[in-house]
Amino acid sequence: MPDWLDIAVRVILFIIILFLLTKLSGKKQLSELSFFEYVSGITIGSIAAEVIINTDNRVWHGIIGICVFALFIYLVEIASLHSKKFRDYVEGSGTVIIKDGKVLEDNMKKEKYTTDELLQLLRGKDIFDLSEVEYAVLEAKGSLSVLPKKDFRPITRKDLGLPSVNEKEPYTVIMDGEILDEALTTTGKNRAWLQAELDTQNITIENVFLGQIDTYGTLSIDLFDDKIQVPTPQERPLMLAHLKKCQADLELFALATKSESAKNMYAKNAKKLDESMQKLLPFLKD
Numbered sequence: 001m002p003d004w005l006d007i008a009v010r011v012i013l014f015i016i017i018l019f020l021l022t023k024l025s026g027k028k029q030l031s032e033l034s035f036f037e038y039v040s041g042i043t044i045g046s047i048a049a050e051v052i053i054n055t056d057n058r059v060w061h062g063i064i065g066i067c068v069f070a071l072f073i074y075l076v077e078i079a080s081l082h083s084k085k086f087r088d089y090v091e092g093s094g095t096v097i098i099k100d101g102k103v104l105e106d107n108m109k110k111e112k113y114t115t116d117e118l119l120q121l122l123r124g125k126d127i128f129d130l131s132e133v134e135y136a137v138l139e140a141k142g143s144l145s146v147l148p149k150k151d152f153r154p155i156t157r158k159d160l161g162l163p164s165v166n167e168k169e170p171y172t173v174i175m176d177g178e179i180l181d182e183a184l185t186t187t188g189k190n191r192a193w194l195q196a197e198l199d200t201q202n203i204t205i206e207n208v209f210l211g212q213i214d215t216y217g218t219l220s221i222d223l224f225d226d227k228i229q230v231p232t233p234q235e236r237p238l239m240l241a242h243l244k245k246c247q248a249d250l251e252l253f254a255l256a257t258k259s260e261s262a263k264n265m266y267a268k269n270a271k272k273l274d275e276s277m278q279k280l281l282p283f284l285k286d
Helices: 003-025 035-053 059-082 084-091 105-110 115-123 181-186 191-200 235-256 260-284
Strands: 095-099 133-138 144-148 171-175 208-213 219-223
Touching (some): 003 035, 059 084, 171 181, 191 219
Antiparallel strands (some): 095 133
16 A cells, blocks of 8 residues: 555544544533643644554554553543542642732742733633732633622622523524424424514525524524615514603693692502503513
């Protein structure tokens, strides 16, 4: 067999082997690597490269070497699942860099991190002022986990005293011009409803690249032809506008009337309508 053909066959063979071993090792190997996983990946890659390029080496020797190394990695992963001390030693553990708003310089020196590198990691978290940080941990895989101070955290519905809204993931009901009936049924809709929604926008299913239904039952679509402008559904914003107008009218009536009983009635109903709108606001806003 010519050398070029021998190398080509080896490349294909080891690509298949490495692909299968990666699949068996799980998705963890595809995420950020720990120290041990980094060393393991380099070693397995070096073995494969040596056997592929050096045609004097036997293919089976390389396969055996890679499989033995993969088995060793698998055993280490199993041991890590059952022992935290072993896991911390092999994969490393997080190091506190900032505590109570103060930078721990000794821990930074231990991890060989400079101030510039710390500020760079903070900017990656959209934090440009060190005084905004309450607590920060340098994870074993090199990422920085940050807890901002209370005053600099995003405002939540709980902070405003509003009821929580549980949103579900959107369901893809059209893909590449084809209707996905299983997802459509899960949303509680049918083909007739979907077709009616498309008809209101003068769009055929064949022209839809991607269509999704959100938590509130609204259909959003993306077309193959990006030059076509898809009108934004206006039903919910229009309803919200009508409610605001009604509430404003009630307040106006309360100010205009001279009857105390009518004034109290209008004011009371205006307040009730405003409270109802606050509850419905998450569902009526885009």
